[in-house]
Amino acid sequence: MSNPEISIMVFGQLTDITGTSSLQVPLQADSDSMKAELQKRYPALVYARYIMAVDRKPVTGNVSLSGQSTIALLPPFSGG
Amino acid sequence: MEKRKPRNIFVHGAISTSFIAENIERHHSRHEIGGHSIFLGQVRADQVEGKTVSAIEYTAYEEMALEKMQAIRDDIFGKYELTCAHIYHSLGKVEAGGICLFVFTSSAHRKPAIEACSELVERIKAELPVWGKELFEDASYQWKENK
Numbered sequence: 001m002s003n004p005e006i007s008i009m010v011f012g013q014l015t016d017i018t019g020t021s022s023l024q025v026p027l028q029a030d031s032d033s034m035k036a037e038l039q040k041r042y043p044a045l046v047y048a049r050y051i052m053a054v055d056r057k058p059v060t061g062n063v064s065l066s067g068q069s070t071i072a073l074l075p076p077f078s079g080g
Numbered sequence: 081m082e083k084r085k086p087r088n089i090f091v092h093g094a095i096s097t098s099f100i101a102e103n104i105e106r107h108h109s110r111h112e113i114g115g116h117s118i119f120l121g122q123v124r125a126d127q128v129e130g131k132t133v134s135a136i137e138y139t140a141y142e143e144m145a146l147e148k149m150q151a152i153r154d155d156i157f158g159k160y161e162l163t164c165a166h167i168y169h170s171l172g173k174v175e176a177g178g179i180c181l182f183v184f185t186s187s188a189h190r191k192p193a194i195e196a197c198s199e200l201v202e203r204i205k206a207e208l209p210v211w212g213k214e215l216f217e218d219a220s221y222q223w224k225e226n227k
Binding site: 009011012013016053056072074075076077078079080 | 121138139140141143144145147169180181201204205206207208209210211212213223224225226
């Protein structure tokens, strides 16, 4: 059995790379392996500026993920 | 600590001048207030390589933005002697000339209102997960960058 899928929210200019604002990808153990998995699927992400948020908090370092994690990819903010 | 549901700041489309006027009017009964400070962000028709921005379409990670906004409010209220603060940001399309951000602070004397308003605007632009897509007249677009 492969990993269960988890959905990832994608915002702003990153949707130009993914083509969608919601990705379904196999759950990874932690945020670093999730980033690696996403970059494998969307090589342009390697060059994109973004942060990952888990449970609405920006990830600094590496954090573990579970099926209940809320994951989002956030490019530089440009509100106002 | 009890988890409060963060108050909403998002308004669909442009923020109307009547909405702004009503907000000001609502403070006439607050006789402890001696000064208000208001910032209005307006969509600018930037020129980019001969093309003109006709509108900005805003999207946000709403839940995260509202939680963050609540944390910023708590900081600001801890730092300045404010009577109240109101913040509204547009989502969706706002045509050039439309108001997309409304920050309104009040205090007994002017300085806290002015300084808190300015700090709120800076923090909103830097810290809220909101994105602006600048739409050109020919239907092409570019993603806004905050300077």
